[in-house]
Amino acid sequence: MFQIRQLWLVLALSLLLCASPALTIGGEQSSPDKKTAAIPIADLKRLAPVDFETEILPILKNNCLACHNQTKAKADLILETPQTILKGGESGPAVVPGQSAESLLLKVASHQEKPTMPPKDNKANAA
Secondary structure, eight states: OHHHHHHHHHHOOOOHHOOOOOOOOSSEEEEOSSBBOOOOOOOOSSSOOOOOOIIIIHHHHHHHHBBBBSSGGGGGOOOSSSHHHHHOOBBBSSTTOGGGGGGGGHHHHHHSSOOOOTTTTTTOOOO
């Protein structure tokens, strides 16, 4: 149960920065290619646990699940449940519970690492 709560917090921080890049606290990081700056990551203080169904899943549906679902799992990554997110894909686990800065999902969603997600000009029109 504790690991799932940590996963939800990592996901919330990872995905909220994609949905609301204006909620920034801290310094801006530059991406490795210097063409596009990384999206600054908000340092959020939460009083209540993250709810996957209402806070995380809607963001995943709008930006990720068109390509990372059970039917069409690009890079073998399925982002439909906390369990499949923990399992990860061909690049390994998508998140590292308790170590959000090390989570691949956070790194690619915030454009710290390539391939940045969602890809520019994607067919699903994900932002």
